Amino acid sequence: MKNLKLSNTKAEGDRTIIRIGELQIGRDLVVIAGPCAVESEDQLLRTAWAVKEAGATMLRGGAFKPRTSPYAFQGLGLKGLKILDKARRETGLPIVTEVIDTRDVSWVSEYADVLQIGARNTQNFSLLREAGKSGKPVLLKRGMHGTLEEWLNCAEYILAEGNGNIILCERGIRSFETYTRNTLDLSIVPAAKSISHLPVFVDPSHGTGVLELIEPMSMAAIVAGADGLEIEVHIDPPSALSDKDQQLTPAAFARLMRKIGILRRTMDTLDDSVQAENEVRGLLQCV
Amino acid sequence: MHLKQLRKRIDLIDTQILTLLNDRMEQAVLLRKLKKQVLDSDREAEVLARVRSLSGQLVSADFAEKLYKQIMEESRNLQTRSHVTAAFQGEHGSYSEAAVLRWQPDAVPVPQQSFADIFEGLEAGTFDYGVVPVENSLGGIVGEVNNLLLSGNVEVVRALDMNISHCLLMVPGSDFREIRSVYSHGQALSQCREFISRNHLEPVVYYDTAGAAKMLARKQLKGAAAIAGELAARLYNLEIVKEDIQGQGKSRTRFFVIRLASGAGSAAAGTVEGSAAAGDQPAVSVSTSAADRSGQEQQTLQKCSIVFATRHKAGNLFAVLNIFAAAGINLTRIESVPSDKPGDFTFFIDFVAEPADPSLTSIFDQLREHTLSLKVLGFYTELVC
Structure with missing residues (x-):
């Protein structure tokens, strides 16, 4: 990929680590959880405490929603940002929230710890430039029909403004399959990590759009080497104003968290285990 | 429509x-x-x-x-009904008014144009108390108040060390993305300069923080905002866009609650009918119980403030400071104020002291020995809030 200047890996072991408070994105296992949209203070705060309890390390929640239909719930706007701010003060969880309009970037930066650029906006180049200028960490979703090269070029727009704090997030691509909302492309995780030094996350909620698939695909993402996950959790999914079919209950999320915790520890020791096994085999051959 | x-x-x-x-x-x-x-x-x-x-x-x-x-x-x-009146400088909704209400929620805050008006009003018996800022953690000392404390016939009965949270306010229902200019007092603007430049706003200096909020509300200005406290937002029905927009450093202001010095009220006594003296003791105790009621975490310190002048000679200030050092007393503020004569200075000192401490008599005796003039501004409780 000859166009890449800043997002490509220059040397082995060269990886971007983004620090937010005590979190080290790219090193620690980071799980961003929270509702699709901020609907009310009560809904967000209860969800925030529940996901924190389960072990989430960051809180998500949309204040500005890019909806397919202009008549669907568009988000609470400024009020939503203030609620997110309050949730951060109370729970201590850093905030990830989407920005959809260049005019909002500096204001959203006042409230959020990470700006999210959604799949529909990954090639909105003026928005990318503006997010780059803000200096805030940016979670850049993969466009729903974006190739790896296009995706990394989007990251270049942010990097070119001097902002190197980018998280890539796979969220599924359009395919011929209609059973799932999108086709979660997990092969992109090791591919992106081999070409780029940027941390790579996976969003299994949008990636599948099917409740039962979120847990297995989260585990698969960890095995594929993802640095983190972004998962939609709602305190009461049936009452959600958007994406009600893909938001987990806090109980389901807690179960998922326990499993991926164990999985991640296993993954961390995998190479050592393989080596140990090789040694044992070697010894056996000598005998 | x-x-x-x-x-x-x-x-x-x-x-x-x-x-x-x-x-x-x-x-x-x-x-x-x-x-x-x-x-x-x-x-x-x-x-x-x-x-x-x-x-x-x-x-x-x-x-x-x-x-x-x-x-x-x-x-x-x-x-x-009987009221405790407390004068403050600025418009309704200012940080000083917030300090009055923090000190005593039942007091009637009375706005005054200048600090001098507060001191004059106290001496004339127009109101019972004055609440004045003496220093800000980011902005430094309030020189005018220090000068008035030197010359005025007042005593300090309470101090408040209050956290100042600057808020960005706008007319409710307007679009925050259209805000272009922001009105406030110069000091508030300078404390929020990082926020202002990050969001590409144009700062406009106004005479008072709460005054800016009042103007915004009266003119219903769109495309503009004011920086003032939460009290101003409430009084003028403005929407808080963002709280705590000051830079990294915490902005704290120390306020003195002052009244006419007891025993010095004779000039005004005819008209005041001793209200300053009679109304005070219960008033202070009311405030203590109000503070307890609010249930907020509060820290208090017993302090004493003095003002003195020394001869302009080598080692004179050191001799005074040495008295405190020898007695193991912690100084919490020392400030010098130049006087009319070049080279002569008056000093303000605040120190931690229980008024009942018997060793204070000897300390004040020694202080008198080493100073040209000595004035005790008062023993008081300082509330950190």
């Missing part, structure tokens, strides 16, 4: 009417100290005649009279 606009205008006018009524009641409460009895029929007749003559086409003379009879009745009701 049209109906909505007219109703919005009516709401705005109502806000203004109520603000003005509050100002009128404030004057009535202040006036009580100056008149012998609550009911003054001649004056009431005069007011009624005046409002009748001012009435217009829609507000008939009869209606104006009926309305004012009610207003004056409420004034008399207020005058029969």
